Amino acid sequence: MTLTRRALGAAASTALAAPAFAQSPTDRTLTIATGGSITSIDPHFFNATPNAALAVHIFEGIVHRTADVKFVPGLATSWRVIEPTLWEFKLRENVKWHDGRPFTAEDVAFTYGRAPNVPNSPSSYAGYLRSLKRIEIIDPLTIRFHTHVPNPILPIDLASVFIVSKHVGEGATTEDYNSGKAAIGTGPYKLASYQPNNRTELVRNDDYWGEREPWARVSYRFIANDASRTAALLSGNIDMIDQVASSDLERLKREARTSVHETVGLRCVYLMPDFSRDGPVPFVTDNNGQPLPQNPFKDARVRRALSIAINRQNIVERVMEGQATATNQWLPPGAFGYTPDVTVPTADIEQARRLLAEAGHPDGFRLTLHTPNDRFPNDSRIAQAVAQFWTRIGVQTQIEALPWSSMAARASRQEFAMRLTSWGSVTGEAAFMLANVMMTFNRQNRTGAANASRFSSADLDRMTNAAVSIIDDEAREGALRDVVRWVAREVPIMPLMQLNHSWATRRGLTYTARMDERTVAMGVRPV
Template sequence: MPKPSLSRRSLAAAAVLALGSAAAAPAAAQNLTIGIGGSPTSLDPHFYNASPNISLTMHIFDRLVEQDARARLHPMLAESWKAVSETVWEFKLRPGVKWHDGRDFTAEDVAFTVARVPDVPNSPATFAGFVRAIQRVEVVDPLTVRFHTAAPHPLLPVDLASFQIVSKHAGEGASTEDYNSGKAAIGTGPYRLSSYRAGDRTEFVRNDNYWKGPEPWARLSYRFMANDASRTAALLAGDVDMIDQVPSNDLARMKRDPRVTVSEIQGLRLIYLVPDYSRGEGTPPVFVTDNDGKPLPKNPFLDPRVRRAMSVAINRDALAERVMEGTAKPNGQWLPEGVFGYNPEVRVPPFDPDGAKRMLAEAGYPNGFRMTLTTPNDRYPNDARTAQAVAQMWTRIGVRTEVDAIPWAAYSARAARQEFNMRLVGWGSSTGEASYMLVNIFGTFDRERRWGSANNSRISDRELDALTERASSILDDEKREAAQREAVKMATDRTLVIPLFQLVNSWALRKGLTYDARMDERTVAMGVRPAR
């Protein structure tokens, strides 16, 4: 098997474990309960490219290629892979793998999955970008599959590590609701579905015939707990064994608590602000008015001077220190230092409120305007608090901003319909390189080409698209990274989005357990082990 194309780049930051001296958990404790802060919206592994959904479905479904806690590639359902020509990749599948219903996993399941990924109805953000390069899937034999691409695509193994494989026999004709009901939720993964209650909890039982060997936990309860205080209290009371998104105001106390182990790592998720680009010059924007409450004749966010003004009006150090309480690092791009494609020339935008006022005046808004900033209130750590702080900073430069904080389930559906003029959102570059955001967020939305699959703001920059496409086809690692760095600078110079900070991912567990902290922020039972 060849080394993955990113193997020469260290993916930065080792996990920091707050290890204690307590004894390991009792052998009888074979059940695990996890409390999560993000809300999964479906058991369909291809419905929504969002971290809570992916974390949940990883317990049921496997991928061809695995990404470990530090975003490094390893074999999973595929034992090995190689490029047999510039436009053909061959993957050898693992023999003896069974679906939960006892049927054999084969190359037909892989071909079925690739065809299904871009074709899930009503998806708020699809996985289509990961199969955009694949023109044809060739089933050579039950354990060999070849992927044909129109041009060289060195990142195909990375793409195939980004979505889960479903069974053809259970998935043919199945809707998202069939997965939610459990009818089609038949995977090859370490756990079988017991029950699913949307917005509440999912119960699993161990797959004792899992091809990697059984997990230590006979039963898994995976619970959605949006309230930070309730999540912390549940851990300290022993109602759950682990929580993610440890509240920033509890983190220091949790690290000192002898009953608790904290696991941390620098994450790949950027929290950022993005305006709506779907309303052009002749279409008045929603939730934006002049100071008298009258609709503006055009969308102010189409002017890069307005976007730059609003960016430099933000004190990112204050957000990281006061709102996030040290659990985030200010950034001017979407990658943390050390990740493939990170551009050291792109700095954190300076805090310059006076300069922001001048830019607004130059753009024709000397008195500013009124607007609404929409944010989820149960998706990211301190999401609503961050939005409130930004709103105060914007109001000081004359852009009087109100905050609308709503639950993630409603937010995600409305964002997909372009109902917000400015919103706070996060994106985790789980592939460990720059093209993931370049293709899916910055790429001009094109359902046929499978570009911009999560571009709900309808960003469109054809010059950036062309550079992204060129970078994605470069086989040489160093040249490809140079092209990605150029694209990173282009996107940030044009202020297509307004980056705020990179999250530090944290989990807290009862003493006696450890967690392999993940850069991609996935919260999975497969990373939890009794302490030795």
């Protein structure tokens, strides 16, 4: 797998070709069960994969991302660099919103003003738009973007921001989107109804500018429990499920009634401690239950000790049953910025104990590790395994598992000492996680939008900003690899594994497995 920027130039110079064939429309309903909790229909509320996977049915970006993470024309047909800090995009003609109004550059400009500023967002889309300085509308179908510094991957950044209509979106709240009042998109499906933590009903947009979808309706359901999703598929109540449990995968491959669809993924499971406090940290005490006077995670020796205490390969084999790859960075081999010399650390209990002692914790301490229990495969089981490794070095670790919707909201308020979480680098390059998760949280600069732990380093900020403004691909990748090495040394996060992604369908259907792990009706077709 090679994820480079080369495909970008080809896409930028030509319009999206017409599809080679069209599926015969049917009145059938496609029923999908997802294991990821969807927290809102507002496409700018929460930069999380389950939300984006649903949103892409209703809304679109000016650039589309394919299943194998290539970037092709979407609501824009072409783009070009006029100057190092000036891009021009030509927008698609004859695109209509679901209410029949025409799509124009005004909608794009409105969107990029709204997306970074949605109230109460647990993780905003600001990081994608951090380079934008000014937007210039030339005519209804031509728009120019002025950037603060050269941004060679601007079209890739913009691919993840869904365009909303200005005429409906002005003054609209997140609740207006959830109710359906403001959920007017240009996508292949229209919103019929939304029930949080239950299901979303969609109907085909017969006036869609692109390929006509074969499904008249899509029922997009949330079933958190792995076994329940599998049972629903085998019973015939569901046409497709995602996040297939590793314990069910081989069984579904052998089952005559089902087909399995898999791909290597871009999602890294990692641990991140709290950096928001210098003094006592919630859920951290000494062995007598008294709060520690200082935040132990501010000491890199403690972070290194916790990291090398974990036997990543053991977790991959025993918990994930091979459906992941142990890692010490956040991208798979072949991705832009993957650094071959940053290898998986060998688990070393004795060295971990020595590091803790050097940091002033010879007897360890007590810690609660918070984890979701419905966000990605085996999430809470991974946390249990980590807790066992940490307890061996004297860090007595308890687990508190929470539904993802609750955990995400609490994490954004810095309520946890240590979190097990994950990040999908859907742009296929290293800067995406750096800018959103590890750079200093700064609303004005639009950095650290998903940095709930509030890690901050002037060195990392400087290195990342310098790297992303380099035009030459080879030089930019070299600079990003230097940042990857810095992260491995300073341990602001502890990467554990890179997930594989799997879906299962009833026999007679096929699914184009996506590296960005989105579960979408547009990828399901009759065999």
